Amino acid sequence: MNPRLRAALVTRRRRVGTTGAGSPRPRRGDGYEFAELRSYVAGDDPRRIDWAATARAGDLQTRVMFEDHALTLAAVLDASRSMFVGRDRPVYDVASGALSTWYALASAEDHCTRVLSDRVIEDRRRRGRSAALLCAEVRDEPGAPLDDALRIASLTVPRDASLLIVSDFYELGALEPSLRRLAARCDCTALVVRDPWRDDLPLGGFVRLRDAETGATQRLFVGRRERQRFGVAVAARESAVCEAFEAIGVRAAVLAGDSERALLEAFGLA
């Protein structure tokens, strides 16, 4: 676990009902750790009345508990066909590594879930295995649309959860409504998977490209000029996608391979 990341996750998570980045103050509510005694106010849970303190004080006293700093870590990994292309390995595997890093931030008290395109995987306590690892090992069906998983997440991920979304986001326009709903519900972090050929498109001459999603093919001539244009366009797209996420309240960074670095960048720590 990266302590800096963990601390950033705890302190910088956007919380529903708070303004700005949220101050690192505990929210008063049900929990396991005693915080303080105060006078009873209408609406307090009667089960929290401390009778011993009431006897001493002479009026009703309520026990207030700290919400422990338990997090809910959730993640959505794009399993559409566009994620199964790559140079030496599919970008899906790179993205899976990011999930492992994400769940590694979980402490023993945290709750972990993994949202797939058709169901939610809750953490299972198994001897010798961490819940986070289980969630990371789960693979969605190849070709599953990301929007399905995002819709399920918007319905099931607890409020104030910390949600990680990893995708190439080529269909960001279509995903925006789901992303906005999620951003309003929980603390979202998006990792934009880097195009594996961003810095070196090794195509030359007459080549044939096939769209991984639709299967459409196109024969085209790739020369030096085309390769230069491609590199510029890919870099511009990455910047534009990150800016678009910031505009809808989702922190974002580019996942180039080092998932820990990408998360640090997303949290502004790199």
Add this chain to the structure above:
Amino acid sequence: MTFAHPERLLIALLASLAFALVYRAIERRASARALAYSNLAFALEAMRPSRLPAVVVFAALLAGVAALAAAFAGPRLVARVPVKDGTVILCIDTSGSMSATDLKPSRAAAAKAAARAFLDEVPAGTRVGIVTFASGASVVQPPTDDLDAVRDALDRVPPPNGATAIGDALALAAQQMPAHGKRVIVLMTDGVNNRGVDPVSAARDAATAGTTVHTVGIGTNGSGELIPGTNELADLDETTLRAIAANANGTYASAQDAASLRGAFRDLARATVWEKRRFDGSTLFAAGGGVVVVLAFLVGFAAGKFP
């Protein structure tokens, strides 16, 4: 261009269509080996690839296949080729009237320049000779395919002096001709035949022996130019020159200045020492089409680099 078997052109057309269909089928099957990319639309928009190379390669392939198919139909091509076994004799007037200066710098100098212009158009292999005539005719250069020797011979053309023996020049030139091949006499004169044999008869005799006579008249009638050293007008007998050409299957041209004289000789050279000949273009079409197809395949189907 004509075709020995025009009906086979239909087969050529069908072959070209069949090729286009096969090409498309190969393209579709090759799609299976395409490189998968996350978002093709983005890649195309990013690269903005030019369609021109693909169009050029396809057009070259189609043209190559069409040429191969057309070769099957026996194309007959017409080409301008040097006359086979040709001999031309230039008969140059060196009579006294050729010193007149209505053609600059003089008729004689303009005649030599015109003869050089003629030689510039003669292809290698054609034999050229020079006969000069004034009061009589003489061979300055027997017919030879050494054009440099002919050019050197022009420097040996005597200065203008004497009468005009057109008929003798034609007869002498006809004697220099070989027994076979294309034979042409180009007669250049500025005057009236006033010595020797009748030029029209000489032309007729030359024609009988298979020689063509073209005539070029130099100078202007009614110019008032006098034959130097005499009081005689340096007039041109166009009637006789036309008759000579007509009787010897030739043409008549006149030139009033040096430039038109050179032009007339240049045109004569192209008409006499070059000819249009039909030849079987099947080999050419087949070879050309084959080369284009192979090159187009090498260029167009050279494997692109893949990661």
